[in-house]
Amino acid sequence: MWTTQSSATTTASPQAVWDALAALHSGTRLGPNSDDFELHGPFAVGTEVTVTPQGQEPMRSRIVELEPGRVYADQTVFGDLTLTFRHVIEQDASGETSVTHSLEISGQGADLVGPELGPQISGDFPEAMAELFAAAASSYSEGATS
Amino acid sequence: MTAWLGVVSAAHVRRARSLGFAQVNEGTRAGLARMSAGDRLFYYSPVEERGDAERLQEFTAVGIVADDTIWREDEGAFRPFRRRVDYLVTHPVALDDVRDQLELTSAANWGYQLRRGLIPLSDADAELIESKMVA
Numbered sequence: 001m002w003t004t005q006s007s008a009t010t011t012a013s014p015q016a017v018w019d020a021l022a023a024l025h026s027g028t029r030l031g032p033n034s035d036d037f038e039l040h041g042p043f044a045v046g047t048e049v050t051v052t053p054q055g056q057e058p059m060r061s062r063i064v065e066l067e068p069g070r071v072y073a074d075q076t077v078f079g080d081l082t083l084t085f086r087h088v089i090e091q092d093a094s095g096e097t098s099v100t101h102s103l104e105i106s107g108q109g110a111d112l113v114g115p116e117l118g119p120q121i122s123g124d125f126p127e128a129m130a131e132l133f134a135a136a137a138s139s140y141s142e143g144a145t146s
Numbered sequence: 147m148t149a150w151l152g153v154v155s156a157a158h159v160r161r162a163r164s165l166g167f168a169q170v171n172e173g174t175r176a177g178l179a180r181m182s183a184g185d186r187l188f189y190y191s192p193v194e195e196r197g198d199a200e201r202l203q204e205f206t207a208v209g210i211v212a213d214d215t216i217w218r219e220d221e222g223a224f225r226p227f228r229r230r231v232d233y234l235v236t237h238p239v240a241l242d243d244v245r246d247q248l249e250l251t252s253a254a255n256w257g258y259q260l261r262r263g264l265i266p267l268s269d270a271d272a273e274l275i276e277s278k279m280v281a
Contacts, residue, residue: 032199054197054199055193055197055199055200055201055202056192056201056257056260057192057256057257058257059255059258060255076255076258077254078253078255078256078258078259079253081258083258113262116262117258117259117261117262120261120262121258121261
């Protein structure tokens with residue numbers, strides 16, 4: 001298994017971050033660098049979602065974890081490999097919202113392929129996080145606190 | 147024939163082709179070192195320019211690795227590893243023109259492998275793509 005993760009904090013509320021994350025995975029682009037998501041059913045565990053990174057081929061994933069306000073994860077299967085993308089949202093001791101975006105590559109050959117493939121995929125995690133936080137701080141913060 | 151597929155923007159492929167070199171994975175050495183003299187290198191360009199949102203999705207060049215020398219180019223802040231390739235006279239071929247016939251694209255979510263930057267290409271795929279590019 002190969003894993004990597006990227007964490008950051010924001011002053012936006014956990015609910016605002018969650019609302020932005022849910023909107024993204026339901027098809028709302030959060031910024032110019034967002035991947036495109038197309039949900040094939042309700043925003044719930046088991047639903048498939050088509051993810052199209054900018055300029056790349058579409059991938060078909062499945063939502064595998066969903067704790068509203070806290071955890072979202074989806075999985076993509078490619079050959080013997082399973083790629084699990086997970087967002088975990090937590091409020092830290094200072095009152096800020098911490099978000100951890102992780103990628104786990106498992107399955108046969110993951111130890112070999114992961115170090116080569118993983119960084120190419122996770123390289124834009126910080127950029128995606130910045131767009132998530134910007135969206136949480138604007139469009140979604142008002143609704144979350146009202 | 148051992149064949150490789152490099153994933154590089156079309157603009158970068160044109161420069162590599164005009165100067166007769168190969169460069170993959172943002173100038174790192176490891177990918178180049180996997181190739182041997184006589185191997186075929188195909189380039190697939192998902193986009194015209196790096197960072198483009200609009201997809202191009204074309205096979206943009208094919209060449210033969212000329213020798214076993216890998217050198218490091220000095221371009222100031224950027225110092226990529228390169229090796230010499232003799233490019234064939236070809237024209238770009240759209241992925242959609244061969245997608246249904248390729249082993250490369252036969253698996254679900256096949257696009258992930260392109261993120262590796264350089265991947266082996268089957269003999270059958272190499273022969274098919276080359277035949278379309280030189281036609």
